[in-house]
Each structure stands twice: as C-alpha cells, then as structure tokens.
Amino acid sequence: MDMSLRQLRYVATVAELGSIAAAARTCRISQSSILSAVDAAEIEMGARLFERRPSRGVVATPAGQRFLASARLLLAAEAEFARSMERHSPKTPMIVRLGCFEPFGALFMPELLRRFIDQEGVEVQLFEGEQPQLLRWLEGNTVDAVLTYDIGAGLPGDATILARFPPHALLHVESELAKHAEVSLTELVRLPLVLLDLPQTSAYLLTLFDIVGERPKVGFRTRSYESVRAAVACGFGFSILNMRPLGRGSPDSDRLTRKRIVEDLPAPQLVIVDRYGPAKPPFLRRFTSVAKMFFHEIETERVTRR
CATH class of the missing domain: 3.40.190.10 (Periplasmic binding protein-like II)
Known part of the structure; x- marks a missing residue:
C-alpha cells in the first residue's frame, strides 16, 4: 500500500465528519492535503470512496465503507502499538x-x-x-x-454482551404506589412521567407504554440521570429506568424507592x-x-x- 497512516487518518476523519472542510479544520491541515489523501485512497481502492453532495458534504460509497472498515482496523492497531511502546517508558x-x-x-x-x-x-x-x-x-x-x-x-x-437490565419504576417514597411490592404500567400511566430525554432512550421508554395503549403525560424532561432522581425525589412524578446505582459513589436518596414492573417488557442489553x-x-x-x-x-x- 502506498498510503501512509496519516493519510488513512485523514480519510477516516472525512468519513466521520462528512466534510472535507471540517476534516481539514480538525486535522489542522489544508483542504488540498485532505483531498490528496482521498485521491490516494481512491487510487488504492480502484473506486470512488465518497459521493460529493453540494452544500451537504460527503457520504461514503459502498466501496468507501469497505475501505474505511479496513482502515479503522489498521488505525486501531496503530493506536495499540503506540500504547504498547508507552508501557516500556518509565516516564509514560x-x-x-x-x-x-x-x-x-x-x-x-x-x-x-x-x-x-x-x-x-x-x-x-x-x-x-x-x-x-x-x-x-x-x-x-x-x-x-x-x-x-x-x-x-x-x-x-x-459486541460483547455483559448483562440485561429490565425496566423498573422509580417512585417517591410517599407515593401511593410505593406501598406496593410491584407496580403495573396501567397504574403508572395515570401519573406524570419524569423522562430521561436522551436520543433513543426517550423513544424506548415511551414505547414501553404501548402495551397498555396509552402513554403518560410527561411532567419533567431532563437529559441527566441525576436530575431524574432529583425530580422524582422532589415529587414531580415517577420515572422508568433500567440501570440502578451499582457502585458506592452514587446511592439513591432516602426519598426514592424502586419497584419491579409486572409486565414482561423488552430489556436492553449492556454491551x-x-x-x-x-x-x-x-x-x-x-x-x-x-x-x-x-x-x-x-x-x-x-x-x-x-
């Protein structure tokens, strides 16, 4: 291969950012150097790697996706080589x-x-x-x-599967449902929801209620897990979460309780x-x-x- 690792890194950055100009800014080099790396890669591959879309950047072609998959493996190996060399330096x-x-x-x-x-x-x-x-x-x-x-x-x-985490309900200790050993979505849907509003997470949590044909009214949205717990502890409503505090550094407050949900709900896997x-x-x-x-x-x- 007539390409350098640096040129491979430039091409991978173009794919990651979807833009020649953005890749040049990130790599702190000229756009001509980025284009030269892309040209070299296309000569090496014998095919066009990116489709140029006016005003919308670039997107990898099928040939480009194959090239990038191999390039990323090589760049990962380079990173591990550098790491192994650092281990032999007493100062690093x-x-x-x-x-x-x-x-x-x-x-x-x-x-x-x-x-x-x-x-x-x-x-x-x-x-x-x-x-x-x-x-x-x-x-x-x-x-x-x-x-x-x-x-x-x-x-x-x-991906390596580590564990499966079924959803559970997070409630204020003085909530009526907190007295129950377990709760149902039919009971929860009547209460305001404190929603962990992260991409993909919020959609997953809300679609859980499709099993009962009704969705709760969202009373509080936040992108922070810690703010979810604080909002429930302050009485804004209930939440549904998958992960419980597992370490010693972030326990629940004494105003919170967690309850199993009786319905058999889809549970994401930690990977x-x-x-x-x-x-x-x-x-x-x-x-x-x-x-x-x-x-x-x-x-x-x-x-x-x-």
Whole structure:
C-alpha cells in the first residue's frame, strides 16, 4: 500500500465528519492535503470512496465503507502499538481510554474500573456521552471501547454482551404506589412521567407504554440521570429506568424507592463495543473479563435478594 497512516487518518476523519472542510479544520491541515489523501485512497481502492453532495458534504460509497472498515482496523492497531511502546517508558503511564453511555459514569464505571486497574501509574480517561457520540469517538479512535445499551443503529455485530437490565419504576417514597411490592404500567400511566430525554432512550421508554395503549403525560424532561432522581425525589412524578446505582459513589436518596414492573417488557442489553475485531489487545480482553465477572456478581446478588 502506498498510503501512509496519516493519510488513512485523514480519510477516516472525512468519513466521520462528512466534510472535507471540517476534516481539514480538525486535522489542522489544508483542504488540498485532505483531498490528496482521498485521491490516494481512491487510487488504492480502484473506486470512488465518497459521493460529493453540494452544500451537504460527503457520504461514503459502498466501496468507501469497505475501505474505511479496513482502515479503522489498521488505525486501531496503530493506536495499540503506540500504547504498547508507552508501557516500556518509565516516564509514560499506561492510558486506558473508555467511552460509556453518560448515566453509567456515576452509576458504576468508577467501581468497575477500580477492579480492572490493579496497579499504580495507570491513567483513566473516561468519555461520557450519548450513543451516536460514543460511536463517533470509537470510529475516530478517541476511545478503545465503549459500554452502552444495544439500542439503536450503528453498533458492530460482534459486541460483547455483559448483562440485561429490565425496566423498573422509580417512585417517591410517599407515593401511593410505593406501598406496593410491584407496580403495573396501567397504574403508572395515570401519573406524570419524569423522562430521561436522551436520543433513543426517550423513544424506548415511551414505547414501553404501548402495551397498555396509552402513554403518560410527561411532567419533567431532563437529559441527566441525576436530575431524574432529583425530580422524582422532589415529587414531580415517577420515572422508568433500567440501570440502578451499582457502585458506592452514587446511592439513591432516602426519598426514592424502586419497584419491579409486572409486565414482561423488552430489556436492553449492556454491551462492550470496539473496532479491533478478533485482534483485541490484551488489556481490552482483560477488561472485558473483569466486566463480565462484575455484572455476573451483581446479577447473582439480585436473584438472591428476591
């Protein structure tokens, strides 16, 4: 191949941002250098990689998608090579770069990472965001892997499943339904809903009520898991969530209670996603193993308590 890794990175950035000009700004080089990299890639591939759309940027062609899939694997391998070289330098700490669905940052990620990191001198970089943003970070090699729900499009087919989290109701302790051992959607739909209003998440939560043919009135919208809990604790209504606080750093207040929902509802799976394919680096294989054990212990404890 007559292309450099830098040129591959330029092409991948064009695909990520959908714009030659935006890629040039991000890479801090001229547009002509970006175009030169794209031209070299198209010569290498023997096909056009991007369709130019006036005033709307560019989009990868089928040939471009095949090229980019291989390019990202090569760029991921380059990032891991650089990481392995850093480990041999006594002045450079190992850096663990992970992305997660934003609510996970406070709910369990620090505790999970504490189990994984058993040595000093390791720097953790945690990137918290919504799923579309997580996938962009993954494609751009900003992170090595992400933890998210298997909701929405764009996830690789070889994602590693860690756990399944059925939805449950979050209620104020003085709510009438808080006295029940479990609640139904028919009872909840009459109350105002505090909605976690994140892309894909809000649609999933609202469609749960389609089983009873009616949707609750939304009384409070927020993009923050912490604000959902605060709003319910202040009496704005109930919420439906999938994740409970798992770590020691973010417990519920004494004004909140969580109840099982009696209906059999679709439950998203928590997955680890990366772009390494079968060539996963040792640290990522180990992190996946630690994460599986972490959630297995949580599931065992949850079943024991029933």
